[in-house]
Amino acid sequence: MRRRAVGRAVMSDAVAAQRVREGRRDAFLLLVDRHSAAVHAYLRTCLTDRGEVDSLTEETFRRAYAVALRGTEPYTHWRVQLLTTARGLAVSAWARDPYSMNVADGFRYWAARGGVWPLMARSALFEAYRSLPLRWQTVLWHTAVEEDGPALTTDVLGLPRGQYTTVTGRARQAIREFYLDVYRRAAVRRPSCTAFVQSYSRRPAIVSAAEWARARAHAIRCVRCGEVELDLSDIGYQLCAQLPAALLGWWHDPLYREARATPLPMSPPAFPRR
Incomplete structure (x- = not known):
């Protein structure tokens, strides 16, 4: 108890x-x-x-x-x-x-x-996580990695219980935006990759079906953009899979x-x- x-x-x-x-x-x-x-x-x-x-x-x-x-x-x-x-x-x-x-x-x-730290310790997702304000890092660790639940997570942050869903959603959106921004700068000299990032960062409200199909086709051909799509397709799972070993080693x-x-x-x- x-x-x-x-x-x-x-x-x-x-x-x-x-x-x-x-x-x-x-x-x-x-x-x-x-x-x-x-x-x-x-x-x-x-x-x-x-x-x-x-x-x-x-x-x-x-x-x-x-x-x-x-x-x-x-x-x-x-x-x-x-x-x-x-x-x-x-x-x-x-x-x-x-x-x-x-x-x-x-x-x-x-x-x-x-x-020895695992090979994914310096992954793009990890770098995006470490770029976030500490508050969002805390939310993502407790919710995505440890699945601590609303009661403990809001206590850790000092929030009313009713804000749990809002804060969790904002944290996931924040790491998505940081991740894409980091990759966008890295892909600035690769026009096709830049176009993929632009399409992926705007979905699903704005991107047309044809544009989205082109982005998916590019991700299949491009290893780097394929990794971006994999990381962001289920960001909670990827955070759980990558962050603990990257931060703790064991x-x-x-x-x-x-x-x-x-x-x-x-x-x-x-x-x-x-």
């Missing part, structure tokens, strides 16, 4: 972090409440020992609390920052004993290879979703102490 905290429904992650900097230690419990299950689930894809997973979950939040107290602005939204910290702690646990039975086999293999989607679906009880965090 999720804890209830004062002001939880109206305090965004950003405001909670600001309150921590102002001395409101209880505000950090909002971040723990919203993100601890995800951190715990992620660590369960890295390590097999329950006690170590619990310990590193707590250490992840201890470090995040120290960051919030210093007033250091996160380079990304809180969920990804916390998962990034958890990944680093898991890598350190592996490095201490690479052959430990407490390290999950898949994570051990990834770490032993040097923690990501085992089936294990993570299984862990999120079967949450394990965790001991109350031993911080922040008064």
